[in-house]
Each structure stands twice: as C-alpha cells, then as structure tokens.
Amino acid sequence: MKPKHQRLTLALLAFAAVVGAGLLALSALGEQASFFYAPSDVRREGVPVGRAVRLGGMVAGGSMARAPDGVTVRFVVTDGRATIPVVFAGIVPDLFRENSGVVAEGAFQRDGTFVASNLLAKHDEKYMPPQIAGKMHETRTLEP
Secondary structure: OOHHHHHHHHHHHHHHHHHHHHHHHHHHHHHHOEEEOHHHHHHHOOOOOOOOOEEEEEEEEOEEEEOOOOOHHHHHHHOOEEEEEEEEEOOOOOOOOOOOOOEEEHHHHOOOOOOEEEEEEOOOOOOOOHHHHHHHHHHHHHHH
C-alpha cells in the first residue's frame, strides 16, 4: 500500500473514532439530562412516566401537608393554569414554603403524581430561576 493511501486510511479511522466518541458522549448526556417543565406544559404535552425531569412553579397556598413519618411532604406545584401534586421524602430546604417558587427534580408516576428526589427553593423574594420566570410570564400572558 502506498504511503498516501496509508495516511488517508489512518485519517479516516481517526475521523470515525472521533465521531463514534462524540455519539457515545451525546447518548450518555441524553440519558442524564434533566428537562424542565411547568405544570401547564405537563398537562398539554405529557411527560413519560419514570423519566428524570425538573418541575417548576409555585407551591400552592394551603397545599402543603406533612406525613406522620415527619419526612414526607405532599404539596401542589402550580403555574397559574395547571397544578401537579408532588411527593417528597427528605429534608426540605429552609426557604421552602407555600406561595414560594420551587424546582423539584424527580419523575412522574402513572397516576400523574410527581415524586421528587430533590427540591430547590428560591433564595429571596425577588429571585426566581430564569426557567420558572419565563414559564410563569408565558402562562400569565395567555390567560384571558
């Protein structure tokens, strides 16, 4: 085989290896990615059961209830148009309360309940994660 053909073959193999590594990386990231949804997005589009996602909105007033075990909390997340029941077992952030912004990481169950594995609460009265602020703004502009 001529040196020119050897170099071409080596270059093609190197290119194929780089493309293969890139595809493997994208595949791994795709499985680990956590997508953000507002309650109205979930009601409109649906979310696959068991898929890791983030659910964001406001904790509805009067919806928080602690279970007798002391660590399980049930509450409702709303964006003004739709509501989603959420269950979280663990220690809630200090800033977590009703009528406050929250992002819950977890997965949906078949009955429509969101089981959270982690809760993120807003930091002060003026702060809201950009994703929630955008979704809340979109939702409010669509209301009659």
